[in-house]
Amino acid sequence: xxxxxRDLSAGLEEETYESLVTIASFHSEPEFLLARTxxxxxxxxCFALNEHMMRIGGWxxxxxxxxxxxxxxxxxxxxxxxxxxxxxxxxx
Numbered sequence: 001x002x003x004x005x006r007d008l009s010a011g012l013e014e015e016t017y018e019s020l021v022t023i024a025s026f027h028s029e030p031e032f033l034l035a036r037t038x039x040x041x042x043x044x045x046c047f048a049l050n051e052h053m054m055r056i057g058g059w060x061x062x063x064x065x066x067x068x069x070x071x072x073x074x075x076x077x078x079x080x081x082x083x084x085x086x087x088x089x090x091x092x
Contacts, residue, residue: 020047020070023079027066035069038086044079046071 026032032048039046049068071079 018072018074021073021076022049022068022070023076024069024083025066026069029067032067032069035083039069039071039079039082042082044071044075044082046079 047070
């Protein structure tokens, strides 16, 4: 007996999709990990673009712009504020 697709979606909430924006780029994996940890500990979900390129490409990864830290567009301003208030004086 075939499965009716309407049965699968019954009871599921409608998902909304939001654009991701890059709020910072890093050429050092430890600096990226520290920034990501700051945001995650504040409850901001974040994503990494090109995270593994530092391991694969080494110093060539800068050609791709380094590791890009991304957040949802609606959380960008608060994420930047978190990074500014927790970062050393010469960052951001």
